[in-house]
Amino acid sequence: MQCLACGESSHERARFCTACGTPLPVQCAACQGVNPHDARFCARCGAHLVVAAENPATAASEAERRQLSVMLCDLVGSTPLSGRLDPEELAEVTRIYQSRIAAVIAEFGGYIARYVGDGILSYFGWPEGEEVNAERAVRASLAAVSALAVPIRGEKLQVHIGIATGTVVVGELIGSGDARHQTAVGETPNLAARLQEIAEPDCIVIDDATRRQIGGLFTCRDLGQLALRGFRLPARAWRVIEERTVADRFAALRAHRLVPLVDREEELALLLHRWRQAKAGNGQLVLLAGEPGIGKSRLVVELRARLAGEPHASLRYFCSPHHQASPLYPVIARLEHEARLAHRDTPDDKLRKLESVLVAARASAEDIALIADLLGIPAGEAYPKLNLSPQGKKQRTFEALVRQVAALARRRPLLLQVEDVHWIDPSSLELLDRMVGLLSDLPVLLIVSFRPEFAPSWVEHGYATLVTLSRLGRRDAEQLAAEVMLTHVLPSALLDRIVTQSDGVPLFIEELTKSVMETVAGDAQSLPSLAVPQSLQALLTARLDRLPAAKRVAQVGAAIGREFSQSLLAVVAHIPEEQLADGLDKLVVSGLASRRREVTDTIYTFKHALVQEAIYDSLLRRRRAEIHARIVAAAESDVSLGMTEPGLLGHHCAQAGLLAKAAVYYRIAGGRSAERAAVAETRTYLERGLQFAGNLPDGPDRHRLEAELLIALGRILMATKGPNNPEAGAAFRRAVNVCRKLDSPEMLARALYSLAITAETRAELNVAQAIGEELQVLAAESDDAGIAIAALVRLGCVEYYRGHFVAAHNHHKEALALW
Numbered sequence: 145m146q147c148l149a150c151g152e153s154s155h156e157r158a159r160f161c162t163a164c165g166t167p168l169p170v171q172c173a174a175c176q177g178v179n180p181h182d183a184r185f186c187a188r189c190g191a192h193l194v195v196a197a198e199n200p201a202t203a204a205s206e207a208e209r210r211q212l213s214v215m216l217c218d219l220v221g222s223t224p225l226s227g228r229l230d231p232e233e234l235a236e237v238t239r240i241y242q243s244r245i246a247a248v249i250a251e252f253g254g255y256i257a258r259y260v261g262d263g264i265l266s267y268f269g270w271p272e273g274e275e276v277n278a279e280r281a282v283r284a285s286l287a288a289v290s291a292l293a294v295p296i297r298g299e300k301l302q303v304h305i306g307i308a309t310g311t312v313v314v315g316e317l318i319g320s321g322d323a324r325h326q327t328a329v330g331e332t333p334n335l336a337a338r339l340q341e342i343a344e345p346d347c348i349v350i351d352d353a354t355r356r357q358i359g360g361l362f363t364c365r366d367l368g369q370l371a372l373r374g375f376r377l378p379a380r381a382w383r384v385i386e387e388r389t390v391a392d393r394f395a396a397l398r399a400h401r402l403v404p405l406v407d408r409e410e411e412l413a414l415l416l417h418r419w420r421q422a423k424a425g426n427g428q429l430v431l432l433a434g435e436p437g438i439g440k441s442r443l444v445v446e447l448r449a450r451l452a453g454e455p456h457a458s459l460r461y462f463c464s465p466h467h468q469a470s471p472l473y474p475v476i477a478r479l480e481h482e483a484r485l486a487h488r489d490t491p492d493d494k495l496r497k498l499e500s501v502l503v504a505a506r507a508s509a510e511d512i513a514l515i516a517d518l519l520g521i522p523a524g525e526a527y528p529k530l531n532l533s534p535q536g537k538k539q540r541t542f543e544a545l546v547r548q549v550a551a552l553a554r555r556r557p558l559l560l561q562v563e564d565v566h567w568i569d570p571s572s573l574e575l576l577d578r579m580v581g582l583l584s585d586l587p588v589l590l591i592v593s594f595r596p597e598f599a600p601s602w603v604e605h606g607y608a609t610l611v612t613l614s615r616l617g618r619r620d621a622e623q624l625a626a627e628v629m630l631t632h633v634l635p636s637a638l639l640d641r642i643v644t645q646s647d648g649v650p651l652f653i654e655e656l657t658k659s660v661m662e663t664v665a666g667d668a669q670s671l672p673s674l675a676v677p678q679s680l681q682a683l684l685t686a687r688l689d690r691l692p693a694a695k696r697v698a699q700v701g702a703a704i705g706r707e708f709s710q711s712l713l714a715v716v717a718h719i720p721e722e723q724l725a726d727g728l729d730k731l732v733v734s735g736l737a738s739r740r741r742e743v744t745d746t747i748y749t750f751k752h753a754l755v756q757e758a759i760y761d762s763l764l765r766r767r768r769a770e771i772h773a774r775i776v777a778a779a780e781s782d783v784s785l786g787m788t789e790p791g792l793l794g795h796h797c798a799q800a801g802l803l804a805k806a807a808v809y810y811r812i813a814g815g816r817s818a819e820r821a822a823v824a825e826t827r828t829y830l831e832r833g834l835q836f837a838g839n840l841p842d843g844p845d846r847h848r849l850e851a852e853l854l855i856a857l858g859r860i861l862m863a864t865k866g867p868n869n870p871e872a873g874a875a876f877r878r879a880v881n882v883c884r885k886l887d888s889p890e891m892l893a894r895a896l897y898s899l900a901i902t903a904e905t906r907a908e909l910n911v912a913q914a915i916g917e918e919l920q921v922l923a924a925e926s927d928d929a930g931i932a933i934a935a936l937v938r939l940g941c942v943e944y945y946r947g948h949f950v951a952a953h954n955h956h957k958e959a960l961a962l963w
Contacts, residue, residue, distance in 0.1 A: 212269040212328055213281040213309045213354060214336040215254065217245055217288055219262035220302040220345045229299075237296050238262070244291040245303075252284035257327065263340070267328060270314050278309050278350075278357035282384055285348040286362075292346075306340030308332045309353040338372040339381055348384040355382045362387050363761075386765070403627045403654060405446045407620040408439065411611055415447045418609060419589050423456075423557045427583030427607060431600050432593040434613035437651030440593040443613070444561060447591075456557045459549070463567040464706060469813075469829055470791050471571040471822035474562070475545060476519060485519070486744045488784045494521045506551060511544040518820075534819050541820075542575055549579065550586060557587040566598040570824035583607055615648030624650060628657040691734055697727035698736060701748060702760040703771040703799075705792075710746040712785045715778040716771060772800035790816065791829055798836060807837040807849050814856055823864045830857040847885045854879035855895055862902065873902040889926035893919060893934055900938045904945060913942045933959045 219225075219241060226234055245264050249256055254266040268284070269277035285305045292301045310332035339349040355364055363385040369378035405412070418428040434440050448458070461474035470476075483497045495516060502512050513527035518541055523530075530537060552558055562568075562576060576592070580602050583590060592600065602608050616624065621643045634642075634657075642656045700717040701708045714724060728748065731737045736759075740747045750756040760768070775796045779787030787793060794809035810833030817826035833853045840846040858875035865872065876899035883892035896915050903912040919935035922928075940955030 210270060210312065210314065211277070211310065212267050212312050212314065212332060213277040213307060213357075214312070214328060214333045215249075215266045215268065215281045215285060215305060215307045216260075216333075216336045216340045217264045217266075217285070217303050217305045218260075218340050220304060222262040225299065233297065237299055237301075240296045241292070241301055244296075245288050248287040248291050249284050252280045252287065254280065254284055265333070267314065270328075278307070278354045279361055281307050281309075282348065282350065282354070282358055282362055283387070285384065286387060289346050289348070302345040304340055304343035304345060305348045306336045306338065306343055306350075307348065307354050308335035308339060308351040309357060310335070310351075334374060335372070335379065338374065338379075341373070342370065342381070343383075350382050350384060352380040352382070355380075403624065405439075405442065406624040406627065406650070407616050408443055408446070408613075411443055411613065412446055412450075414609065414611065415443070415589075415591070416450060419447070419451065419557075419559070422587050422589040425587050427586045427588045428590070429580055429583055429602060429605060429608040430589065430591045431603065431608060431610045432591055432613070433596055433598075433610065434593075435596060435649070437649045438613045438615065439650045440613060441563065442650065444591055444593070448559070451559065454557075456559055457552050457555070458559045458561075459552070460561045460563065461572075463562070463564040463569075463572070468567055468569050469817075469825045469832075470569055470789065471817055471820050471825045472518065472575065473569055474572050475575065479515065479519060484742065486742055488744045491522050492524075494519070495524060502548075505548055507544070507548060510540075511547060514541045514544045515548075517541070538571075538820055538822070542578060545575060546578055546582065549588075550582065553586045553588045558589070560588055560590045562590070562592050565592050565594040565600075569822075571820070571822045577601070580605065580608075616650060616653070617648065618643060621648055621653050624653045625657045628654050629661065632661055634660065691730050693723060693727040694730040694734060694736070695727075697724060698731055698759050699763050699767075700771055701731075701737070702750070702756045703763065703768060704775060706756045707747060707749045709786060710748065712775075712778060712787065713748075715782070715785065716774045718774075769800050772796045773802065776800055776802060776805065789813075791825075794829070794832065798832075803836040803839050804845065804849070807833040807840070807853065809833075810836070811849070811853050811856065814853075814860075818856070818860055823860060826860050827857065830860070844886060847882050848888070848891070851879050851882045851886065851888075851891050851895065854882065855898060858898055858902075862898070866905070867901050868905040869902070873899065873906070876902060889922050889928055889931060893922055893928070893931040896922075897934045897938060900941075904938075904941055907945075909942050909945055912938065916942060929962060933962050936962070 219238075225237070229237065242259065242264065246256055249264070249266045252268070254268045255270060257265045257267055259265075266281075266284075268281040285307060288303060288305065292303060295301075310330065312328040312330035312332050314328040335351055339351060343349040349367065350358075350364070358364075364382040365385060367381040367383055370381050371378050415430060418430055422428045432440050432443070459478070461478055463474050464470075464477075479498070479501075483494075483501045485494050485497055489497070498516055498519065498521060499512060502515060507515070509527050513523040513530055514537070516523045516527070517530055517537070530540075532540060549558070549560070560579075565573075565576075568576070579590065583605075584607055592602075594600070596612075600610075603610055622639065625639060625642055638660065642653065642660065696719065697713070697717065700719075701713055704712060704716065710724075710728065713728075714721070717724060719727065728739075731748070732739050737748050737750050740749065750759075763771070775787065776793060778785055779793055779796075787796075790809045791813035794806045794813055797803070797806035797809055810829045814826045814829035814833065817829060830853050834850065834857070837846055837849045837853060840849070854875050858872045858879065861869050861872035861875060876895055879895035880892065880899055883895045886892070896919055900912045900915040900919075903909075903915065916935050916939035919931055919938060923932035923935055936955045936959035940952045940959065943949075943955060944952035
């Protein structure tokens with residue numbers, strides 16, 4: 145604190161100037177106004193003031209030693225800002241800036257120690273400590289930058305942020321509540337301040353201790369060893385770029401040579417035993433659980449290899465993170481692949497291909513019609529018409545799909561695999577539940593793999609076995625690394641680092657070892673200085689950096705999805721044809737993706753869903769939005785590219801920032817899901833549409849879109865949960881309020897009509913009658929016979945529920961005549 149009398153600086157906890165003895169002023173934390181030393185409330189803004197401790201012994205007795213992550217956030221260009229703005233405007237901008245940052249810090253569990261000029265000092269780990277203090281501090285910093293993306297009073301503000309982690313002495317001083325002034329004493333706060341000084345606008349710089357604690361949770365750029373003011377030795381610093389997926393969520397990247405299975409003999413023996421039981425007619429279910437990269441898929445690959453010489457059938461279904469709201473996506477994808485359907489096929493071609501597969505499987509005409517309808521293929525005159533309700537069609541389709549699997553199993557024992565069930569859509573989960581219920585009577589071994597966050601409901605079945613894969617021990621980890629190296633020889637110290645950093649996860653062991661060998665290219669002299677990546681994300685980035693031709697291709701492909709066609713990639717990537725072909729070749733050769741040639745196109749698939757996720761996460765958000773926008777433009781201009789699924793288009797629009805289009809596509813997707821009686825998916829799509837519609841500028845376009853989504857959402861809730869469902873009523877009431885802003889009597893009538901139904905079934909007959917009368921007025925004003933009929937129907941229903949049967953009869957008779 146600077147003395148107003150002599151200008152000298154004293155310790156911030158001091159009450160009197162150490163140079164001249166004058167009582168020191170108090171600075172308001174809210175507005176930075178200076179107040180007399182004995183003031184308790186700010187004379188400028190009225191805030192409760194923070195006062196230094198009178199007795200240093202008291203403060204010391206309340207202090208404690210602990211590890212903190214200290215974050216200092218400072219405003220960029222505050223001096224030029226003060227020159228442009230009137231003092232009152234500056235005070236308003238400053239208050240809003242501080243409130244936004246304070247809200248972010250509170251959201252992530254931080255504690256604001258004090259306001260330092262235009263800066264905000266906060267602690268993570270005090271007064272309550274957690275093991276993820278550094279992570280919370282970094283997340284808060286990224287959110288703080290995002291919080292200032294929206295200009296304040298026309299001013300685009302930027303900040304620079306420094307974070308340091310270490311041991312400090314911190315304690316509670318005089319004051320209470322939000323006005324407490326806490327000071328962390330030690331090197332850590334000073335280091336955070338120096339890192340903040342070197343940070344560029346909207347950049348976050350952290351120390352090495354913080355970097356070690358956050359591991360691979362964030363993308364960071366090494367700034368090297370820096371000479372910082374006031375520090376005797378250089379300090380290593382890092383710049384935080386963006387959040388990324390944690391290391392153990394990343395995928396297995398398979399090489400051309402399959403590495404022998406290590407330390408899974410017990411699990412493999414169990415699978416083989418369950419297979420023998422299934423072949424004997426006692427169906428078995430194996431629930432295969434484990435973290436990403438632990439080897440679930442690799443174990444099943446080994447089982448398939450062991451069964452290669454036995455006569456049996458095999459089916460595999462893959463769930464997708466981008467299709468969790470797409471009804472029966474794994475089934476549809478499997479059928480399309482099995483029938484070799486191409487996007488450019490005519491409906492007749494698609495039907496012919498599907499028939500060839502289903503007829504060979506001895507499917508009935510009705511089953512073919514149902515499955516063709518599921519795939520959106522017109523069945524033609526040769527098949528029975530499906531005059532079914534959405535729910536009835538769903539049930540019959542489920543029965544047809546189950547019959548196909550059962551028929552296949554009765555011809556020969558069946559190995560059935562469903563992968564990544566943690567991403568399964570609700571309809572597929574319902575179908576899977578049916579299959580599980582039939583296992584005991586079929587010669588089927590069903591293997592369901594998932595991550596630990598998924599809780600299967602089938603564990604209690606007598607024929608179910610839960611297998612949870614654990615990490616490898618040190619000896620097994622070394623053996624796996626040796627299998628990857630083959631004839632290569634690595635120094636023991638480096639091998640030790642690989643084993644240690646992989647933490648027993650087979651995927652990490654394999655990829656770390658391969659990265660080492662790719663980098664050194666046989667030069668043993670360079671091995672000791674090699675910086676082995678500390679996470680799979682960093683490893684993947686390093687591998688892609690060594691494949692510049694493949695990197696750009698992989699990033700664009702990852703934005704499209706786990707599977708992408710060469711034709712769509714060519715349109716979206718904006719890469720010359722020769723470079724695109726070279727990049728795709730290198731992507732396949734690197735083992736990151738596989739290639740499947742079809743009649744009209746070439747399809748590429750990332751070897752694992754998490755490979756695609758990791759590559760996608762390497763893109764800057766701006767770059768992601770650009771690619772997603774190109775995908776949408778390509779899909780809308782050329783339907784032959786195969787991007788016609790509205791739910792997926794909604795996803796791409798949302799990522800591109802095309803909120804209006806996203807809402808429209810989600811509304812369309814919701815309508816299609818409703819036709820298939822896929823209730824959960826329909827609701828998901830409609831709620832997503834509402835979310836994006838709510839972010840659109842206020843106006844007729846937004847109101848119309850919101851009204852359509854709300855009415856559709858209310859109707860699906862009413863159909864599935866009953867017309868007296870409170871959520872349905874709330875949706876219709878919102879729809880009515882939105883429709884009143886539109887010049888659309890027909891839209892308002894639709895909302896009022898549905899709301900009247902919910903009111904009637906809740907016995908709110910006065911409300912229902914008022915709605916019917918409003919519909920009558922609306923019909924007269926718009927001269928719309930359809931609205932008039934709606935009014936008569938609803939009024940007739942009200943009279944019926946009241947027991948006035950003659951009046952009800954007359955209303956309905958009049959409506960029928962008008963119709």
